[in-house]
Amino acid sequence: MxxxxxxxxxxxxxxxxxxxxxxxxxxxxxxxxxxxxxxxxxxxxxxxxxxxxxxxxxGGGKTVLAADAIPVLRQCAGQDYPLTLWLVPSKAILDQTAATLRDPQHPYRERLNAQFGIDRVRVLSLEDATGILPQEVRQKALIVVSTTQALRVDKMDTRKV
Structure with missing residues (x-):
């Protein structure tokens, strides 16, 4: 770590x-x-x-801090497995962030797995978020990674997340 x-x-x-x-x-x-x-x-x-x-x-290590913040913030939510909307400023950073969070060998993912369990973390795109199952909300830490621009577009379907 x-x-x-x-x-x-x-x-x-x-x-x-x-x-x-x-x-x-x-x-x-x-x-x-x-x-x-x-x-x-x-x-x-x-x-x-x-x-x-x-x-x-x-360059201050916002990504690692965000990975460490998810378990902390579940205290506010009062639930074991939080739903996190992780917004990044660009498509390039989106791709990089999603890849590191999905990689079971990456230190950021290892931090999340240590807090929630190996099979209890799911990283999704904004488009995939509409397919979250109700039981997943209670059984997994769900991390939806998107760009801030994705929520500003005229496409209203992605805002349902």
């Missing part, structure tokens, strides 16, 4: 504190406690689902 850098650990620690407190007191109050000097938490229309962003430098 790959070691995280100190700033990655700090970001994941903040996220962990937020996830724990959000599960206890809700995301708005938890955000105010964890990040009192940041602008107020804004409700993005996702109901009780928290919406937040971690800022990391370019």
């Amino acid at each position: 790959m070691d995280r850098k100190p700033y990655q650990n700090a970001a994941l620690d903040s996220l962990t504190r937020f996830a724990r407190r959000a599960a206890e007191i809700g995301p708005h109050r938890a955000f105010a406690e964890i990040a009192p000097h940041e602008p107020a938490y804004r409700d993005q229309g996702f109901g009780a689902t928290p919406y937040l962003c971690l800022r990391l430098p370019t």
Whole structure:
């Protein structure tokens, strides 16, 4: 397994504190406690689902941190196997990210397998996400990888995810 850098650990620690407190007191109050000097938490229309962003430098290891964040955030969701929408900025990064997350020998996938189980992680494209079975939602960590642009297009069928 790959070691995280100190700033990655700090970001994941903040996220962990937020996830724990959000599960206890809700995301708005938890955000105010964890990040009192940041602008107020804004409700993005996702109901009780928290919406937040971690800022990391370019080349800062966002992918490995995201892989480590999925198990942390399941605390907020209150479920063993979360459904994650993993958005990337370009098709090239989409292909690279999906390939690494699908590769059972890649350290990112190994991290996920260690948390959820080898047969309990499924990586999908946005197009495949409409075929998720109800039992998979309860039995697998589902990771839908897409570009931010894919959700901006006029094709409404991919937004059903």
